[in-house]
Amino acid sequence: MVSEQEIKLLYEKLQNHGQIQNPISSTHSVSGGSINDAYKLESDDRNFFLKVNSASRHPGMFEAEAKGLSLLSKHSEFAVPKPILNFENNNRAYLILEWLDEAPGSDQEETGRLLAKMHQTKTDQFGLDFDNYMGSLEQSNTQYSEWAPFFIEQRLEPQLKIARDNGDMKSEHSRQFEKLYYKLEELFPPAKPSLVHGDLWGGNAMNTSEDPSIYDPAVYYGHPEVDIAMTTLFGGFDRSFYQAYMKENPLEKGWRGRLPLYNLYPLLVHVNLFGSSYLMQVEHILKSYF
Numbered sequence: 001m002v003s004e005q006e007i008k009l010l011y012e013k014l015q016n017h018g019q020i021q022n023p024i025s026s027t028h029s030v031s032g033g034s035i036n037d038a039y040k041l042e043s044d045d046r047n048f049f050l051k052v053n054s055a056s057r058h059p060g061m062f063e064a065e066a067k068g069l070s071l072l073s074k075h076s077e078f079a080v081p082k083p084i085l086n087f088e089n090n091n092r093a094y095l096i097l098e099w100l101d102e103a104p105g106s107d108q109e110e111t112g113r114l115l116a117k118m119h120q121t122k123t124d125q126f127g128l129d130f131d132n133y134m135g136s137l138e139q140s141n142t143q144y145s146e147w148a149p150f151f152i153e154q155r156l157e158p159q160l161k162i163a164r165d166n167g168d169m170k171s172e173h174s175r176q177f178e179k180l181y182y183k184l185e186e187l188f189p190p191a192k193p194s195l196v197h198g199d200l201w202g203g204n205a206m207n208t209s210e211d212p213s214i215y216d217p218a219v220y221y222g223h224p225e226v227d228i229a230m231t232t233l234f235g236g237f238d239r240s241f242y243q244a245y246m247k248e249n250p251l252e253k254g255w256r257g258r259l260p261l262y263n264l265y266p267l268l269v270h271v272n273l274f275g276s277s278y279l280m281q282v283e284h285i286l287k288s289y290f
Contacts, residue, residue, distance in 0.1 A: 127220055
């Protein structure tokens with residue numbers, strides 16, 4: 001819940017930044033995933049999307065999210081919600097975003113085309129010049145010149161350590177990952193680092209009255225196939241999405257067979273956030289490569 005005192009503080013912050021003149025008239029709890037409390041703020045001037053979380057438990061999370069959203073907005077044609085304010089007060093962290101109204105239906109073809117165009121934003125290093133979060137877990141983006149070492153050391157290994165510390169990862173799993181690491185260099189095709197959303201499941205995309213929207217990113221420069229892989233993990237994307245993507249940005253031969261490799265990362269994140277029920281999928285992927 002957002003208290004009356006917090007609503008007053010939010011109004012003062014928005015007013016001081018020239019965003020509204022009239023007071024916030026109502027707040028409604030909305031779906032915002034399992035990580036944050038989320039609300040719609042309404043005023044006679046405009047509406048906003050508010051996220052609230054613990055400042056000490058997830059330091060810098062909203063600042064990193066705001067920077068990631070700005071990066072996506074700058075380098076894509078998606079309707080990305082604009083970050084308005086992020087601040088902390090009494091160990092509560094707040095992120096205020098532009099409110100986007102969801103439109104009926106789903107323009108899968110246009111979503112695929114826009115993602116392909118976004119992936120054409122390239123740089124020289126895998127990673128990013130700031131760290132961020134995948135869900136509520138810290139995501140290190142130390143930059144590397146090669147994809148396989150980056151994926152191993154900045155994506156898989158940190159999650160494996162958490163899983164081992166939690167008692168969810170056995171020594172046999174660790175040995176299987178070590179064996180897989182020797183194969184990754186030859187399994188991954190060469191690619192120049194592309195701007196990726198990083199957490200592109202169906203719940204982080206929607207249709208608006210103007211363009212398709214993406215949000216809640218775990219953005220970095222990586223292999224473009226990571227986003228495609230994530231779209232297959234929990235569904236929500238149809239054939240027209242993939243056809244439009246491939247027309248705009250064709251992937252290397254054999255891309256379908258590589259998708260499970262990339263999904264080891266989000267699956268390990270789910271093991272660490274939601275429990276060992278996701279470990280069976282990890283085990284299935286590992287077994288398929290030996």
